[in-house]
Amino acid sequence: MKSFIVLVVVCCAIGLSESLSKEQRKEMFYKVANECATKEGGSSADVDEIAAHKPASTKGGKCVRACIFEAVGIMKNNQVDVESTANVAAMAFDGDAAKVSAARDLATACASVTDADRCEAAFKIMACGRDSAKGRGISFADL
Template sequence: MKCFILLAVVCATIGFSEQAITKEQAIEMYKKLAEECAAKEGASAADIQEAYAKKLPSTTPAKCMHACISEKIGFMKNNKIDVEGNIALAKKVFDNDAAKIQTATDIANECTGETDGDRCEASAKILACMVKAAKSRGVSLDDW
């Protein structure tokens, strides 16, 4: 479950900056976004801590918080994964590392069928799919 928060951190990094930033700066940006989206979506302090603990969301407000984050960083659009947005983000964050960009593209493409009429549930399904797809490829975002 560590993959989501680190993926979100990576995406937050590129969602806020055209230039490379440190992992620590990305984490701070993610925390700021999480707090903003938690307030907007009614997520609790426990929901935020769950995200910081690198777990998939377990409550509806937590799922909505993640939907908010995903929409703000261009990760999700219209209750579906935004593959083109993910590829654009991957190109920026991975500094045109072709292998990492291809892996990110493959993972995003694998999850295109994940959707739901509810944006919060859609986000949760996409996140679960991406964690599973990354894990099946032996991807650890801890190293990215």
């Protein structure tokens, strides 16, 4: 079972453009992630954790995730934006109704998760997503 961040990574990388190759989407993800790392005081190790689907181990890593969430519209005002997440998922999964529904369900399950600190909010949202996915038997390898 992969973590909720897989959804964010996929949405960020794929959702930016439907017509890009897998390699181009990966490059775009790293561009956004590295820009966020620079902006948030994160490191290349923080970006590597995201790519490896690992939870953040530093404050910088949490903030990089918050930046990515905000950049793709998944998080607004330190909370999951359910509709925006569903829209990004629709692009990321080329309209696959089952996958979009799963993304919406996970976003809805975590919609009340927040924190005054946006970095902690992103961390808590990801933990919620992981727990919610696991509780629903969702494997991101199948998404």
